[in-house]
Amino acid sequence: MNEKKFNVLKKNFFYIESYGCQMNISDNEIVISILLNNGFFLTENLKIANIILLNSCSIRSKVELAIKNRLQKLKYLKKEKPILFGILGCLSNSMKKNFLDNNLINFTIGPDSYKKIPSIIRLSMKGEKISHIFSSKKETYNNIKPFRKKNKITAFLSITRGCDNMCTFCIVPFTRGREISRDPYSIIKECKTLYKKGFKEVTLLGQNVDSYVWFGSDELKKRIYKKIYTENKKIIDFSKLLDLLAIEIPFMRIRFSTSNPHDMSNKVIEVISKHSNICKHIHLPVQSGSDKILKLMNRKYTRKQYLSLIQKIKSIIPECSISHDIMTGFCNEDEKDHQETISLMNEVKYNYGYMFSYSPRPGTYSYNKLKDNVPEFIKKKRLQEIIDLQRNHSIFQMKKYIGKIQEVLIEGESKKNNQYWYGKNTQNIVIVFPKKTYKIGETVFIKIMDYTSATLMGIGIEKK
Ligand code: SF4
Known part of the structure; x- marks a missing residue:
């Protein structure tokens, strides 16, 4: 790009693409809103755009590769016009190094820095290379109204950001920072606005929604949250938040994702069963059926505890569907561990799930301290086995719906x-x-x- 030719005063159109989880899709809506309110224009046409934003995810190496390929494909645009490329989202240091230092992009912005995006773009237009990645203990974007496409009926809404769990394979605690819960009042208000605008379903998002907690200050409690706080219930946890939302938006469906088995409480299961507008589905990533591997992953629950949680869900909400994330080929996983995952899947018979093989992510504990010692062909073989098994279980579950x-x-x-x-x-x-x-x-x-x-x-x- 010839930076000198970039006209900072002309109309600037941005184009945005998202990779990774629902959280990134929800973050896109925040980024779009910030840019639209700061004189930028959204386009879905690459030919018109002079700013291209790719919202990344570094949980799996596959996404990093997908972004690299995408940047290669879009390179031709640089010949046609002055154009900026920026990567947002969960960025590992390696990604920053590979893309920014090799001039593939002009800037990188982490998930807690989105309010700075207009000024970062303007500085990039003047030729500066910028990387703004830091994690904040406060940023929740409470005061930003996310941009939502017209005529949509389902919406995502973030209730927590970051994660404190430190699973050894995961980069999120480093890229998204410590966990912060969003003010319940702003969540309820936004849900009500969504309903008035015609949305019929909201999905509450967080890396670990079950550890949602809001204390608030005494003054705020008295003045604003009278409705929410009661004498003996001063803390809003996830079960209380769900309960409040189900009552406040009775004609809207409520979903949530993701739950960490370690944090899911009985109270949450009971609240789901109590309200017909809370959907009867729980995404409960297990990652492995082997205690040895769960420990190495720092998942903080055992196979037995996980299965007893499933039992509890099934006994309180028999119609509840359950989905999973399973990672195969983690460090030191042997055939016995793999068979334990298979036997856990056979016990639960999940409705569906997301399966992938382990790839070490720079910056994580497992990358730094553990050996990625399962050969690729074994990872692939085990992954195929669990995919095939899940397909059988999905069919088993789907059959039950016939005639219903x-x-x-x-x-x-x-x-x-x-x-x-x-x-x-x-x-x-x-x-x-x-x-x-x-x-x-x-x-x-x-x-x-x-x-x-x-x-x-x-x-x-x-x-x-
Ligand atoms: S719970 Fe574990 S896997 Fe999930 S975001 Fe937090 S650290 Fe990552």
Whole structure:
């Protein structure tokens, strides 16, 4: 890029892409809002954009590679016009070094520095190379109204940022910093605004939602939170927050993600069962079925404790679906450990899950202190085994829906057939069905006729 040619005063259009988790998608909405309020214009057209932002995730090496490939592909734009490239989100130092120091990009901005993005872009336009990555104990973006696309009916809302858990394989505590919970009053207010705008479902996000906690100051408690605080319940934990939200937005569906098994309390399970508008689905990453590996990962629960939590969920909310994250091939994982993961999966029979093999991330404990000693071909083989097993379990779970009637919130047109809608039931299972005269945002009753491992198919019926 010829920085001298960059006209800082002309209209600046930014284009943004997101990689990684739901948290990044939610952060995109914050970044867009900040830029729109500071004289920048959003575009979905790369030809128009003169600022390209890639919101990254460094939890897995795959994403780093995907971003590298994307930057290579977009390189041609530099020949056509003055253009800036910036990487946002969870950035490892290696990413910063690889991309910024090698002139592939102009700036990097960490998740706690988004309010600085307009000034960083302006400085980059003058030719400065900038990296602004620091973690804050205060930043929650409470006062930013996230940008949300029109005609959407589901929204993400962050309730915590960062994580204190220090799993040995994870970069999040270093890139997103210590855990901070967001003020409950602003969460309730934003949910109510979403409902007024036509949203029908909200997903509460956090790296570890179950450790949400809000103390507030005495003065604030008296003046603002009278409704929230009661004499003997001065602290708002996640169960209380869910309870309050379910009452305050009774016609909105509430989901949440992600739960750490170590922090999920009985109270949370009871609150989920008590309210019909809290969805009956829990994403409960286990990572491994072996105590030896869980310990090496610093997951703070044992296989037995995890299984007893599953038991509790199933006994209090029998219809609850459960999904997982499993990592295969972690340091020192042997065949016995792998078989313990297989046996745990057989015991739980998850509805679905996200599976991947271990890749050491620079800056983490496992990268610095443990040996990545499982050969790649064994990692691949074990990963394939758990993927195949999960597919069987998903089919087993899906079969149970045949002939049943499901309440489905319509989210949009099916990608495979424009004569069909798709939506989800309370268990977060995707259901497709003929459009009839239904509209997006409606809740309809669907009789399930068929299934694949990932989708249910049905027809709309009148519920008497
Ligand atoms: S709970 Fe563990 S895996 Fe999840 S974000 Fe925190 S440190 Fe990372």
